[in-house]
Structure formats: structure tokens, C-alpha cells
Ligand SMILES: Nc1ncnc2c1ncn2[C@@H]1O[C@H](COP(=O)(O)OP(=O)(O)O)[C@@H](O)[C@H]1O
């Protein structure tokens with residue numbers, strides 16, 4: 001059943017990877033651990049769910065709208081909660097991030113209540129496909145396919161477009177980037193928008209996969225994705241994808257090995273180990289000064 | 292072309308520039324010399340708006356640029372070759388040069404300038420696919436200069452381009468600076484190597500602990516006994 005666990009692990013890991021990208025991109029540019037990122041993921045999950053349940057939309061359209069909504073949300077959060085603190089200590093920005101995180105989850109609790117909500121049956125037609133002894137569901141295929149598309153899209157943006165080049169330049173040396181005529185603030189907004197929309201996609205996919213969307217889902221997913229980003233080397237985009245996959249696989253393998261009561265602890269054990277043994281992670285690079 | 296009027300700059304409690312004024316006319320090479328920590332880099336960064344002046348103003352071609360954000364200062368036609376080169380280490384030579392032209396939209400002109408940068412610095416063309424961090428110090432300096440040229444600047448601010456280079460390279464860099472100037476770019480050159488700077492500059496300012504203490508024609512300053520004693524090692 002190793003193959004089956006691997007399939008399940010990669011599926012979960014792909015989603016961790018999507019969320020981890022937002023942490024890593026923001027950290028790469030302004031050296032901030034955006035603790036509200038998990039709540040952006042949660043917001044995306046709710047927007048997707050509402051589009052399907054309230055507005056009877058197709059799940060793909062719902063996904064796109066959730067991504068668009070969170071793109072704006074991410075930009076607004078940066079503008080309101082982080083930019084005014086850009087020249088303050090890193091601790092102030094971190095505290096502000098925690099504040100945003102509490103605000104967003106409490107807001108969701110107020111609006112949607114404490115109970116988890118699920119998608120209507122047949123939102124996405126699920127069937128099983130057999131591969132040898134294992135099976136993969138159409139939903140897992142959707143998650144894997146979409147994650148791959150989004151990650152490739154991100155790589156293309158970062159490496160082939162002008163704004164992507166500006167992002168890389170800003171993360172390597174923001175002062176010199178400004179000397180090139182790059183509007184560093186705009187690059188930062190763009191980075192938040194991009195990372196947040198990926199988290200939203202992750203939120204919708206997780207909501208579908210576990211058929212549960214709740215006000216507090218951002219906390220654990222956010223922490224795990226953060227662990228994935230650190231595992232991959234915070235600041236590194238391929239690292240975040242790799243870290244997510246590893247983490248998903250470890251978690252599922254751990255559960256399969258009978259550690260299911262420690263399921264959530266696995267991620268943190270890995271986080272602590274990485275921080276102790278190789279703080280730069282699998283693909284980490286040297287760290288620049290903060291913007 | 293550029294007028295710096297009575298600027299003062301503080302870093303927290305440190306008063307880095309005190310009431311500094313200077314001016315640069317079109318076509319000139321103006322040298323700014325002074326000991327380590329005198330405030331030379333601070334002047335360049337204030338012109339580029341990376342640092343904000345506490346008082347005073349900076350006027351470029353009649354336009355007040357004191358409070359303009361740095362990316363707009365670049366668009367006005369002022370580019371900087373920063374101290375320590377500051378090439379983007381994890382980007383190719385080509386990408387570094389393209390970033391120099393980031394604010395421009397005339398693709399045709401950018402292509403022409405790329406060709407002329409490669410003509411001026413053939414070493415860069417040979418290494419155009421390499422990461423900038425793999426270049427030698429001299430090559431990185433050429434890349435930083437080429438990158439600034441890609442903005443097609445009216446005024447180029449150069450911060451210690453000879454720092455840490457072998458004497459033969461220093462000579463080459465100064466020749467290139469003269470050439471760049473002769474093709475119509477005005478230059479403000481910060482140097483600790485006062486001897487070389489004064490030999491190619493038209494005029495010069497001497498900065499001491501945040502204040503301009505002397506200014507005049509470069510050859511006049513080079514003959515000045517005080518300057519000779521303090522900066523030319525006599
Ligand atoms: N970012 C900074 N924070 C605090 N002090 C600074 C900073 N940058 C420069 N200084 C101080 O300002 C003074 C002038 O520095 P600088 O302009 O770099 O001099 P120079 O380029 O002539 O060597 C020095 O005393 C330096 O220590």
C-alpha cells in the first residue's frame with residue numbers, strides 16, 4: 001500500500017506547497033513571516049464555498065473568484081497592516097500579522113458560525129481510477145493537476161515576465177532594485193496578491209478534498225505550510241513546492257505507520273529538526289537585509 | 292543640470308550631511324572626494340532618493356526631485372552605479388543589464404544600448420549567460436556600469452568605481468568613465484582615489500565629515516597644498 005500512501009501524500013503535499021509559496025515569496029521580499037497567510041487560505045475556502053452554495057456557481061468559476069478575492073485581500077492586508085510598519089522593528093510587523101490573523105478568523109466565526117460546512121454532493125464528480133493495487137480519485141487528480149498548473153504558471157511569471165524579474169531583483173537587493181527604476185512597493189503588493197491567490201486555490205481544493213470549510217482551518221494549514229516553507233528553505237520558490245510535497249508525504253506515511261494521533265505533530269517535529277540541523281532548508285539561500 | 296541646495300541628512304542621531312550645496316553642469320565630470328565616512332555615499336543616495344534629506348532641496352533640470360520616490364528619479368534620467376557594485380548575484384549578466392533598462396519602454400532603443408554596452412565591455416558579452424556572482428570584481432564593476440548605462444541616463448552617479456580593483460583595471464575603468472562622458476553623459480564621480488578622480492574631472496568638491504570644505508577646478512584642487520597633503524598622499 002506504499003503506492004497508495006504516496007498518492008495521498010503527494011496530493012496533500014501539493015496543497016501544502018501551494019500555501020507555502022505565499023509564505024516563501026513574502027519572506028523572500030520583505031523578510032516577514034506573514035502569519036495571516038493561513039487565514040487568507042481560509043477566506044479563499046469560504047469564498048469558493050459560498051460561490052457554489054449561495055450563487056450556485058460551477059466549482060471552477062468559484063475557484064477563480066476565490067483567487068481573485070484573496071488577491072485583493074492580500075494586497076489590502078499588506079497595505080493596511082504591514083506597510084505602515086515597514087521601517088519599524090520586525091517584531092511589530094509580526095505582531096501586526098498575528099493581529100490580522102485573529103481578526104480574519106474571528107470575522108469568519110461571526111459570519112459563518114462555528115460548525116464546519118461542506119460542499120453539496122456532485123459539486124465535483126468523484127470517481128476512483130485504479131492504478132495497479134492503488135487508486136487515485138478524480139478529485140486527487142484535479143488537485144494534482146491544478147497545483148501543477150499553478151506552480152508552473154508561477155515559475156513562468158517569476159522567470160519570464162518583467163514583473164517577475166522585478167520580484168527577483170527586489171528579493172536579492174531591494175535598494176538596488178529601486179535604483180533600476182523598480183517601484184518596490186508595487187512589487188511587494190504584487191507578491192502579496194500572487195501568494196494570496198495561490199493560498200485561495202489551496203483553500204478551495206482543501207475544502208473539496210476534506211469536504212469541510214471552517215473558520216479555524218487556516219491555523220493548522222498555515223502552520224504546516226509554514227513548516228513546509230522552512231523545510232524547503234524559506235525564500236525559495238522551488239523549495240516551497242518541494243517542502244510541501246515532502247511534508248505531505250511524511251504526514252501520510254506517519255499516519256500509515258500508526259502515528260495518526262500525532263498527525264499534526266509530524267509537521268512541527270520536522271520544523272524543529274530543520275531549524276536545528278539546517279536552518280536554510282533544502283534549497284535555502286543566504287538572507288538579505290529587510291526592506 | 293543638478294543643484295543640491297543646503298541639504299542635511301541624519302541617520303538617527305548621526306548628522307551625516309550638514310548644509311551641503313553643490314551643482315553639476317551638463318557635460319561635466321564632477322569629482323567628490325573625501326575620506327571614508329565623510330558622507331559621499333550619503334550625498335549620492337540622497338540624490339537618488341534612497342535617503343531622505345531632513346532639510347534642503349535637490350533640483351534636476353528645473354524639477355524639484357527632493358521628495359520623489361527613487362524609481363521616479365531614475366525615470367528623470369539619473370542612474371547610479373552603487374558602492375560595492377551591487378550587481379544582482381543570482382541573475383545572469385543579461386538580466387542585470389535588462390534590469391538597468393527597467394523603466395524604459397522603447398524596445399528598439401534598449402536593444403541598441405545593449406549592443407553598445409557589449410561593444411564597450413566585450414567581457415560582458417562573453418559572459419552574458421553567467422550569474423553575476425560568478426564574475427570577477429572588475430567584471431562586476433563593468434556590469435554595474437553597463438547596467439546604469441542601460442537606463443540611458445543624463446546624469447550618472449558613480450560611487451567608488453575603483454574600489455578594490457587592481458591598478459591596471461583602475462586605469463581601464465577611468466578611461467571608460469571619460470569615454471562615457473565624451474558621448475554626452477554627465478558624471479558625478481565619488482572617489483577615495485583622489486589622484487585618478489582629479490585627473491579626469493573638470494571640477495571637484497572636497498567633503499569632510501559631512502561638510503563641503505573646498506571646491507574648484509580639478510587641476511586647481513590637485514595643485515592645492517592642503518588637498519595634496521590630505522588626499523594625494525604628500
Ligand atoms: N544606514 C546608516 N545608518 C547609520 N549611519 C550611517 C548609515 N549610512 C552611513 N552612516 C554614517 O554616515 C556617515 C557617512 O557615511 P557615508 O555616506 O557612507 O560615507 P562615505 O561614503 O563618504 O564613506 C558615516 O559616519 C556613516 O557611519
Ligand SMILES: [Mg+2]
Nearest residue numbers: 331332333374
Ligand atoms: Mg561610501
